[in-house]
Structures are given as structure tokens and as C-alpha cells.
Amino acid sequence: MSPFASARRMFLARAAGLVTLLAVAACEPLPTSRAPALDPSAPVPVALILPGGSGNSSDEVLALNLKRAAEMAIADLQGVKIDLRVYNAGSDPSTSAAMARRAVDEGAKVILGPVFAEAANAAGVAVAGTGVNVLSFSNNTEIAGGNVFVLGPTFQNTANRLAGYAARTGYNRIMIVHDQTPAGDLGQRAIRAAAARAGAAISGTASYEFSQQGIIDAAPRIAAQVRAAGANAVFLTADTAGALPILARLLPDAGLDPATVKYLGLTRWDIPSATLSLPGLQGGWFALPDPGLASQFEQRFMSTYGEPPHPIAGLAYDGIAAIGALARRGTPDALSRASLTQSAGFAGVNGVFRLLPDGTNERALAIAEIRNAQVVVIDPAPRNFGGAGS
Helix, strand or coil: CCHHHHHHHHHHHHHHHHHHHHCCCCCCCCCCCCCCCCCCCCCEEEEEEECCCCCCHHHHHHHHHHHHHHHHHHHHCCCCCEEEEEEECCCCHHHHHHHHHHHHHCCCCEEECCCCHHHHHHHHHHHHHHCCEEEECCCCHHHCECCEEECCCCHHHHHHHHHHHHHHCCCCEEEEEEECCHHHHHHHHHHHHHHHHHCCEEEEEEEECCCHHHHHHHHHHHHHHHHHHCCCEEEECCCCCCCHHHHHHHHHHCCCCCCCCEEEECCCCCCCHHHHHCHHHCCCEEEECCHHHHHHHHHHHHHHHCCCCCCCCHHHHHHHHHHHHHHCCCCCCCCCHHHHCCCCCEEECCEEEEECCCCCEEECCEEEEEECCEEEEEECCCCCCCCCCC
16 A cells, blocks of 8 residues: 555544544533532542443543543642542533533532543533533633633644744744644634734645645645745644645655755644654654653553553543642632632643633643654743743
8 A cells, every 4th residue: 555545544534533523513601600619628529521431442442541540640649639430421422411410410529521522512511500610631622611621732732832932943934734624724723823922924824635636736836835925934734644744745845845944743743653754854843742741651651550541641630630739729619710720730741731711721842853753852841831832
């Protein structure tokens, strides 16, 4: 099978998942009641809504990993006890809503999960009138707001970090190159907003049909647009399971030399590691959590459970860490929106993070460059929010 055929199979399968996750009829942010009061002398009742129970093997693995990471976090807490209550809801939104209502009826003061955007949205709507906040594992900002927060890494956070660094280092004329998909559209909007925030100019926008032939046809046109616009940076929304491997070959072949135009990535370029060997990405930049802290978590998880964690398992640890840090204050309103959105944020397994009033999040990220097929951190992740994500 040719590299293009293999890549096409991967990214078309990926596309279906993205449409499912991103095409969500999100509720409008709802006014919420006062957060349920905590009893400082008792363990904090936390509901963990997982994608288990559906019979889907990948969902079962994910559910187990999230549960294990939450239990690791509970074991690490000092000065506070968590009463973790697990609810399996599969990926069905109506089941997630029912489990959220049940969890609150049974005394939960906060909900951690669900994973999938539609399920998280449904859970938030189901308990919006109770004042219980939902810390979902989704990264879909379309569902954020009201009593729903997203813990997953967001396009806007990554775009802000990369655009800010690029502008400060002279790469301030940016061409956006994106998939003609819901994810690609969200990505290009995030890059546009980030460039404005950083004081960088958008030299233009180019897109391609999300198919092998669509990319092949578009590559020469995109390269010509970049040259004509005088852009000195190309910001790609593509991911490694989708169009990125093809673009990384075709754009340089079309004359877009990585030695003269900086390639920037909205997604992780180090997973899988084979992507690092693509000639077109040498010298390119992408953002990632603090590699040292991420490695420590992976090693601890492996030591405890005998296998590496799922890529998003750390979100469950972060959720428990935030809840524990707030509950340690011993105040009845420790889990209110005002408390959850404290500007100092929280210490997570991948670095500091904070929840924002609009329901999204900000995570401290490092800037990495690909050199000789290796990841080299050129600007470390900040350790606090004096400059994190800037």
C-alpha cells in the first residue's frame, strides 16, 4: 500500500470521528444555582462519569485508564479525602445525562467527565439547575460554558502559545492552511484570533478538500499563495493521523522550503514518533506539555499499573488535583465557579493549568522544534501564569 493510500485510510477514519465530536448542538451557557455546599469534615463526593459499559473495547480501555489516573491523584492528595463514585455511561448522551442526574441525587458535589462532547453537553444540561459543575474530559470548546468546563487541550490555547512565540521571534506574517472540515474550520478561527492577540498579520488563508486527491491538487496552489502573500510562516491545522504526512511531503516539493518559511503545527507532531522523520517538518515548531513532567506521570503510571497511560488519562488526574486543592481550603463554597476559575490555576501532571470563566482552559505549553528527527524544546513551558500560554 502506498504512503498516500495508508495516510488516506487513517485520516478519513479520523475525519468521521471529528465530525461526530465537533458537530454538537451545544447548549447556551446556562445560569447555575449556587454550588452545593461541602462539609469540610467529610470526604468530598465526586462523580466520575466514564465511557465504560458500551462493549466498545477502546472505550473500555479509556475508561479504565481514566479511573486509574483518578485513583492515583486521590492517593497523592494530602489533607483532603475524596469519595470517588464511578458511573459508566458509554458514549450515549442520554445515558450520560441520566447518570449525571443520578450522581447528583446520590450526593455528588462535582462531576468529572464525560469524555465525548455530546455526552458532556448532555450531562451539563441535565444538572445545570443544581449548581453542580461538570469538569469534562472533552476538548471541544463548543460545549463550554455555564456549568460545563472542558479539561482537554484546546486549539485556542495551542494557537495562542505558538502565535505569540512566533510573533516575538520575527515570524509575524502567517498563512493559515486548513482542512475543509469542522475541525479545520475551528482551527483556522483559533489561529486567526491568536494572531490578532499576538500582533501578527494573517497574510492569507488556504484550504484543501479533505481527501488524498484534494491535497495533491491543492499543494501547488497553496505554495504559490504563500509565496505571493509574502508569508514567512505557515500555520497548519492538519494532524498526524490526517493530512499532515502528505502536506509535509507535497508542500516542500511545490517549492515551499522549510528553510525559508517556518512551518507551525496546531497539533502534536511527535505522536506517532515516525512523523518526526518527515523532511518537510524539519525545523518546524509545535506545542506540547512539559516533556519532563509528562514523562514522570507516564513512568509512575507504568510502575503502578504495568502499562503506559492512555494519552488523555492525565486529564482525570488533573481534575482530581484541582478538586482536592480547592477542597483543602475547608470552605463550603470550594467548588463554586468562582473557586474553579481562580487565576492562579492548579498543578497538573503535565504542568500548570487553569479553568477560564467561559468554560475553556489554559495550559502551560512548551515550544518544540524538530531537529534531525528529534524533539528539541526551544522555549520551556512556564511554571506559573505570569507568562503561561503567552
